[in-house]
Ligand SMILES: O=P(O)(O)OC[C@H]1O[C@H](OP(=O)(O)OP(=O)(O)O)[C@H](O)[C@@H]1O
């Protein structure tokens with residue numbers, strides 16, 4: 001069994017994130033840092049929307065593979081890509097951006113990876129989807145879509161730029 005959300009819901013989710021970021025940051029300089037993979041695409045789409053107003057906006061990409069706490073995953077997915085942070089992180093207001101927030105382990109790793117680049121003044125978290133079931137004391141500051149899921153489900157996100165379509169599929173799985 002699976003539930004599907006389409007392009008309209010994804011666009012609405014990204015617009016919700018952009019509005020909340022616009023409202024809460026009130027035109028102050030911000031740096032969006034998208035987490036590979038697909039967090040970078042969400043960050044890029046947010047950047048396009050937020051760039052419509054006259055503000056200082058930076059965009060970066062973080063690969064957290066080397067900072068994960070599950071080394072098996074790295075063996076199964078050996079694709080290591082570079083991070084690209086083309087601005088000074090020192091004293092910046094960084095908003096980490098990801099497509100899905102689940103256990104929070106990716107964000108824990110992202111905070112570690114980011115600290116290699118400097119000492120930001122503030123780090124916030126924006127996620128397109130919060131599907132719950134945290135295993136770390138990590139919560140988003142900005143959420144696009146709140147998805148009710150069971151712990152065993154898998155949320156599969158496709159985005160136009162990398163997958164050719166905007167789609168969210170919640171694949172329901174039985175425990176065990
Ligand atoms: O909160 P968590 O439990 O860490 O889960 C969320 C992360 O899981 C997915 O990445 P995944 O590890 O599947 O790799 P991918 O981004 O390359 O698909 C997703 O893109 C998030 O980054």
Ligand SMILES: O=c1cc[nH]c(=O)[nH]1
Pocket residue numbers: 100102131153154155156157
């Ligand atoms: O359901 C999940 C869990 C982790 N990461 C995803 O992208 N989906």
